[in-house]
Amino acid sequence: MEIRVFRYLAGRDKEPYYDTFRVPDEAIREATVMDALNYISENIDPTLAYYRHSACNHGICGRCVLEVNGKPALACEARIDSAIPLVLKPVPNRGVVRDLVAVPG
Amino acid sequence: MIDRQTDILIIGGSGAGISAAIAAVEKGSRVTLVSKGRIGKAGNVQMAGGSFSIDGKNAKELGYRTANDKVTPDVVFDNLVKEGYYLNDQNLVRQFVEESPRVAYELVQFGEKVGQKFAFLPPGKWFSVGRAWAAGLKAAAAAHPQIDILEDCLITHLLRSEKRVIGAAGYHIYTGEEIRVIARAVVIASGGYQVFSLQNTVTDMTGDGPAMAYRAGAKLADMEFVLCFPTALSPLRLRGSIYPYLIQVLMGKWGMPPVVRDKNGREILTPSEVYELVRGSKMEKLTACYYWGREIFAGNGTEAGGIWFDYSSYPQKKREEIVQRYIDYMSTWHRRGYYMGDDIQEVYRRILTGGYLEVGLGCEYSNGGIVVNEKMETGVEGLYAAGEATSGVFGAMRAGDGLIEMLVQGNRAGISAADYASGSEDIQETEIQYSCEREAMGKAGGADDPSYCAGTPGEIMEQCAGHDGISTVEARRKLEEIADNGFSFIRSGERIAKSRKELEQFAGQILPNMTIKEKSRTYNLELLDYHAVHNLYLCLKLGLEAADMRKESRGSHIRVDFPQVDHEHFLHRMVFGRTCDGHSVETVTPPAFKFALPKGSDADIISYLFNEEHNYLRPKMR
Incomplete structure (x- = not known):
């Protein structure tokens, strides 16, 4: 499936842009958005920034929040449906640190 | 640059770190705590799933009527040593058993105050969930606002003068800004090492504490035991x-x-x-x-x-x-x-x-880590450690609670570090100068990992700029594959040897050539994984070497080619220390003041439990 991901770094990028990553369906069957981001980071683009430096992966710490198809969600809990296109953005109103990482709330 | 000077620096923001910080400020020390994540949401406390226990006798005295007072501190001690296959440092076990009722009860009090629920069950345990304990810890930290807290910061290396550790350095994960904290004493409370692909811990467990302590001269032991x-x-x-x-x-x-x-x-x-x-x-x-x-x-x-x-x-x-x-x-x-x-x-x-x-x-859980005594001293002046980053209390099998280990050892480390700091000489400018000029003492990977340098973000990016290897992110996955194959829950000489060979190739070809494509320091996961890969590599290297040498089975080190629990030849800890040309490994018999260590052997780790000579009490003490 195709995943569109928000990219931005203040001071370098004039404005935000989107990258589209093609992730094989079998790699993310029954998966979460965090699994997809890990797949992209490990196999396609290691420069992608998304919250994972101190993450529980089971909806406990609540720190991996981002916007999935326009709605706030935890990356580690948001499920992927390969039939529905996926657009990922940082949560609004907190300021962007880089790519999907927002200023800590 | 964030530059601080304080009495005690604590590295780690979960159970051990917060306990150490509270104990130290209560003794009047100035404390800076640096956490890789956020207080209350960092480390493994929040992941805990079941219960944590103290002995039943003390639980009864604390007012829990359903406690079973026949499960005395002696019985708990007995179980921990026997379930640790006698490899435990019995001095640490005594500290664990004696000091756990007070610190565990305090945490329950803090948790209940902020509305968390703990179900008391006999003989002496509280059933709950990690989130409740994490909330209790957060409340306990908040009740001590004098603790200076830096969150979302990675400490990469310790600073040391000729004779002692005088602080640590690292950077802020979100901004890449450099950090330096000069301190009279340092407590490492940053958790264990997690080298496998299937893990149930937080992502913070990258072996930072054991690796940086080792580089600064501390010893590591029991690295072959993971649970x-x-x-x-x-x-x-x-x-x-x-x-x-x-x-x-x-x-x-x-x-x-x-x-x-x-x-x-x-x-x-x-x-x-x-x-x-x-x-x-x-x-x-x-x-x-x-x-x-x-x-x-x-x-x-x-x-x-x-x-x-x-x-x-x-x-x-x-x-x-x-x-x-x-x-x-x-x-x-x-x-x-x-x-x-x-x-x-x-x-x-x-x-x-x-x-x-x-x-x-x-x-x-990783049983292995920094060697400490019952005061949480590491043998390096000014350096203390607590929690999963240490080794010894659980021996070959973690039969007690990791959460209790964090609390009792963190508390003790805070007290010891505060006592030391109040009597120690002021840090001299010449010592700081020395540590800057000779940062390599705690910073460089040495002969064990010559391509590593815990440099500033800028230095590391410059170093990696000319490389043409795989990304640090991908390298971490390769390391996990090597660990999965030869270091996992069941082992054999053949698979250990294969993994050691693969790890040698990894060290020769992948480690020195890893790339960091992103040039910005801002929330750079490649930079973060650069440190994780090197720290985990060191832990896995020593772990595999110890697993190879331990030609027996004991606790959670289970070998198909050597099923016997061989007390005659292997009832010792393997202790690693850094040397100029790599490392030394000593075999050390664990201190045993209460039980004499067994002789002979048991046919396997299961028949050990049924051997009447060991008089294993757990089943009689439900």
Whole structure:
């Protein structure tokens, strides 16, 4: 499936842009958005920034929040449906640190 | 640059770090605590799933009427040493047993004050959930506002003068800004090392503490012992959840243990006398590794490397009754149908409809780490350690609670560091100068890992700029593959040797050539993984070497080629120290003031438990 991901770094990028990553369906069957981001980071683009430096992966710490198809969600809990296109953005109103990482709330 | 000068620097923001910080400020020290994550959301406290215990006698004295006072501190001591296969440092066990009632009770008090629920169960334990303990810790930290806290910062190396540790340095993960903290004493409380692909811990467990302490001259021991236990493999979204263990233990206690099957549907039996012996204790983790792990090792596991839980042989009515009881019980702490933040209704549905659950053995804990004494001193002046970053209290098998270890050792480390700091000489400008000029003393990987330098973000990016290897992110996955193959829950000389060879190639070809493509320091995961890969590499290297040397089985080190628990030749700890040309390894007999160490051997880790000479008390003390 195709995943569109928000990219931005203040001071370098004039404005935000989107990258589209093609992730094989079998790699993310029954998966979460965090699994997809890990797949992209490990196999396609290691420069992608998304919250994972101190993450529980089971909806406990609540720190991996981002916007999935326009709605706030935890990356580690948001499920992927390969039939529905996926657009990922940082949560609004907190300021962007880089790519999907927002200023800590 | 963030530049601080203080009395005590604490590295780590979970149970051990917060406990140390509180103890030190209560003794009047100025404290800076640096956490890789955020207080209350960092480290493994929040991941805890079941209960934590103290002895029943003290629990009764604390006012818990249902406590079983026959389970005295002596009995707990006895169990910990025997379940640790006598490899424990008995001085540390004594400290653990004696100091746990007070610190555990304090945490329960803080948790209850902020509305968390803890169910007291005999003989002396509180059942709850990690989030509740994390909330208690956060409240305890908040009650001590004089603690100076830096969150989301990675400490990369210790600063040391000729004779002592005088602080540490690192950078802020979000901004890349450099950090330096000069301190009279440093407490490492940053957790263990997690080198496998299937893990049920937070992502923080990258071996930073043991690795930086070792580079600065501390010793590491017991690196071959890691603890794995039943962990979800599927569906992928639940991978790493520990719901299978809780289901196994709780539903088992209520008369519905899973029928465990291999990939061909053949039943994997745990002998009933063994199940009866370990039922409900942490030893159930060990027997899962032993009986199921050997089948997985032999190639009878599922494609994802696990086994199946099958409940279809239980009558429908019983399944419904037990599942309902489980859901009701857990809903005190979790949203109905959830475990932690995970929706596990699919799991209940599979149990009720006769579907199978795929379960693996995921890594939870590293017994190995920094050698400390009962004051949490490391042998390097000014350097203390606490919690999973240390080694010794649990010996060859972590039969006690990791959470209690964090609390008792953190508290003690804070007290010891404060005592030391109040009597130590002021840090001299010449010492700071020395540490800057000779930062290599704690900064460079040395002969064990010559390509590593815990430099500033800028230095590391410059170093990696000319490389043409794989990314640090991908390198971390390769390291996990090597660990999965030869260092896992069941081992053999052949697989250990193969992994050691692969690791040598990894060190020769991958480590020195890893790339960091992103040039910005801002939330740079490649930069973060650069440190993680090197720190985990060091832990795995020493762990594999110790596993190779330990030609026996003991606790959670289980070898198919050497099943015997060989007290005659291997009842010693392997202690690693850094030298100019690599490292030394000493074999050290653990201090034993209460029990004489056993002689002879046991046929395997299971018959050890039944050997009457060891007089193993747990089963008599439920």
